[in-house]
Amino acid sequence: MKKLLAVLFVMTLVLSSGAFAQGMAMGKVEEKPALQEKAVVEAKAGMPEPAAAEEAAAKPKEFVVYSDKGAKENHYAASGWMGDAGDVKMVEESKDNPHSGASCIHFVYSAKGIGGEGWAGVYWQNPANNWGSKKGGYDLTGMTKLTFWARGAKGGEVIKNFVIGGITKGTYPDSATVESGQVELTNTWKQYTINLVGQDLSYISGGFSWVASADLNPDGATFFLDDIKFEADPGMKAESKKQEKVPFYIYADHTSSSNHFIPSGYMGDYGDLKTDGLCKDNPYLGDTCIKVTYSGKAMQGARWAGIMWQYPANNWGSMDKGFDLSKATKLSFWARGANGGERIEEFKVGGIMGEFSDSDVALVGPVILNKEWTQYTIDLKGKDMSYILGGFAFSLNADNNPEGAIFYLDELKFE
Secondary structure, eight states: OHHHHHHHHHHHHHHHHHHHHHHHHTTOSOOOOBTTHHHHHHHHTTOOOOOHHHHHHHSOSEEEEESSTTOTTOOSEEEEEEESGGGEEEEEEEOSSOSSSSOEEEEEEOOOOTTSSSEEEEEEESSTTOSSSSOOOBBOTTOOEEEEEEEESSSOOEESEEEEEOOOSSSSOOSOEEEOOOEEOOSSOEEEEEEOTTOOOSOBSEEEEEEEETTTOTTOEEEEEEEEEEEOOTTOOOOOOOBOOSSEEEESSTTOTTOOSEEEEEEESGGGEEEEEEEOSSOSSSSOEEEEEEOOOOTTSOSEEEEEEESSTTOSSSSOOOBBOTTOSEEEEEEEESSSOOEESEEEEEOOOSSSOOSOEEEEOOEEOOSSOEEEEEEOTTOOOSSBSEEEEEEEETTTOTTOEEEEEEEEEEO
């Protein structure tokens, strides 16, 4: 009798395992790549659930993007070339003083503007070249930070942004976008950390990316990356919104590490506008200023145009990234017209409305510019500056500038 029961028990396990395998083959069990993949398979196969302590111990403590060329633990592919892709050269197996192991990644950004974009970058994707059209996101739930090591060939190279996630278009978008902000590299290896506490990492197909611009690197940039990985660090705490110290710069000089916000929010007749953050035509202070050229051609038919400085770039309220500028009582900036008499309808702080909205708005205008540098001020007394995504904006129109307008900005800062 005991032998018969044993035989029946073994047959039951075999049939159960066979049914599960058949379900996998027929596509009945569909899992996105996950850190707990082994635990999921065991549970579905009828295995007993592990105790809480065993389950915690089984969770990976890290998830590697790059350790060495061809390493088995690597995930994602450096396949998503962006902007002026022809300006970028990559060596994934550089032997030039790697931080650890046998190799590191060597990038050369020429800043020649081969594609006319003025910027370039590379995305690590899964699968390769996936901009959201295919399934491939990893479930990185439990990871609290991403760390990586970087160095410049000379030091002073400026990376506009390192980003995790952010592939937001397509059928399968990433569940989060997390940015580092501007980073100025040194000529020695340095570790950088991006805090991921509180982020929805349940689906990440864009594991890592960087963006550099010609404005910030007029002579190009050569830099190295190594040991890129997600980590589950229980000691990491969620970043709290802190009150920023003043002065808080929007623009000091083109390479200044104190710059905040990005002139990315083009409005109205956006085709009528060109900006040059590297202009050396008589800056008010320092080496450079911002040159704005408005053609007044009404290329999109709006008969007006403007630009909003945002954080991060192109954030119209979809990302929770506002700065607490409560300590600021004014925003000051210097401006001049190429000829004098150019009319700007308004200069503005705040005003972005979305899922995450600016806490207030303040403006000055209309302003008739002088040919000489003149300082202007937006009064913030009594304004709620506790959450600001849109740090600065201007707008002008064709009716009051029928021949277009060229003007310059410098030393934009909250005080």
